[in-house]
Amino acid sequence: MPRNPDATRARIMKAATDEFATYGIAGARMDRVAERAASSKERIYTYFGNKEQLFDAVFRNYVEESLAEVDFDAHDLPAYAGRMFDHFADDPERLRLSTWYRLERAGATPLQTLIDTNDLRVRRIAAAQDDGSVPSHFSAVQLLALIQALSTSWATMNPEFSALAAPISRRKRRRTVVEAVARVVGVTADTPSGAE
Incomplete structure (x- = not known):
């Protein structure tokens, strides 16, 4: 099955949004994000960088959605x-x-x-x-x-x-x-x- 990077990123963002909303940055676990996103921690780091950068991407996305809504x-x-x-x-x-x-x-x-x-x-x-x-x-x-x-x-x-x-x-x-x-x-x- 061919990889779909956009779909993978979307799954990671959704999983990370849920994880960060529940636990914050300090309490969030990248292994849980990877499991929920049906991905790997390595792929998350490749797409988004470290945990803080992933949070910033999630928060930026939230702000942009809020502005639109x-x-x-x-x-x-x-x-x-x-x-x-x-x-x-x-x-x-x-x-x-x-x-x-x-x-x-x-x-x-x-x-x-x-x-x-x-x-x-x-x-x-x-x-x-x-x-x-x-x-x-x-x-x-x-x-x-x-x-x-x-x-x-x-x-x-x-x-x-x-x-x-x-x-x-x-x-x-x-x-x-x-x-x-x-x-x-x-x-x-x-x-x-x-x-x-």
Whole structure:
């Protein structure tokens, strides 16, 4: 049977995504990735380099998929926050990858994709502030930080608080995020019923 390098890389990426989301970089084991991908550790190293480079490839892929899935609209930041909430609620693995990235790659070479994404979003918010669509009582950087934190707030609680918040439905959690961001930017939240 002829080898298909693209299919092998895709299997490795899927297996590595699952492994890193569950165990982080330090806890991930390349032999488990190889087994799940029906490949070998040697092939993984050939395609991706070491474990940290494989994680960076996984995280870069995650960021690019997220950018394609979650439209950023500086003129409707509450709706964007709702879409971000959905993005993480639909697949908690995404937030786990982000958490491991922050914890274990803080001193590594920054990913250009993230630099470019953050820069673009800050510039779009600043432009919306300049045209009066978004208030400027917070800087564009402050607003982006608040929106990102509010969008992931329900998913980042400690287990004890999660238990306390368990009776609150996903719909109400999403609505809370959208309304909170609306208040931060001084607009009225308008969440389509289908998105709740």
